[in-house]
Amino acid sequence: MFTGCSKDKGSKVVDNYKVQHKDTADINKDQYRIAEIFDGDKSQMHDLIKGPATFxxxxxxxxxxxxxxxxxxxxxLAVLAEGSGDFKGKKQLDIPETTAYILDVKSTGKWSVYRE
Known part of the structure; x- marks a missing residue:
């Protein structure tokens, strides 16, 4: 039996990799989602896929x-945003390789980052 495939009692082969719910991201076409809401300083690792990304x-x-x-x-790699006071905006960049990256935030206020 190969990984990702299984047999039911009727000997019918089921390909588990083709079953996707409507909310499942197609990682061949899309970055992993990042959604964070915090207060204050924070550094956190995130896996990103090579290619264009909008934050x-x-x-x-x-x-x-x-x-x-x-x-x-x-x-x-990039400064996504810098300044003081309230801010809402977007930053586009090209992720150079599929690997882990660090989202590093220095702030005294509330903030969020969402990878579209």
Whole structure:
């Protein structure tokens, strides 16, 4: 028996990889989803797939913020947003390779990042 396939009692082969619910992302065409809502500083690892990505970013508060995407070795790939006060915007960039990246946020307010 191959991984991803199974047999039921009627000896009918079922291909588990072709079964997708309507909310399932097709990872061959789409990045993994990132959706975060936090308050204050935070660094978190996220797996991203090579190719174009758009990040929807929000910051609420009067203080300053800096939201960066780092390579897994800690070097900066891109600044997604930087400033002070309320902010809502988008940042597009090309993910250079499929691997883990670090979402690094320095903020005194509330913020969210969503990968469209």
């Amino acid at each position: 929807d970013i929000m910051h609420q508060g009067t203080g300053s913020y800096k939201i960066r995407l780092l390579k897994n070795d800690g070097t900066e």
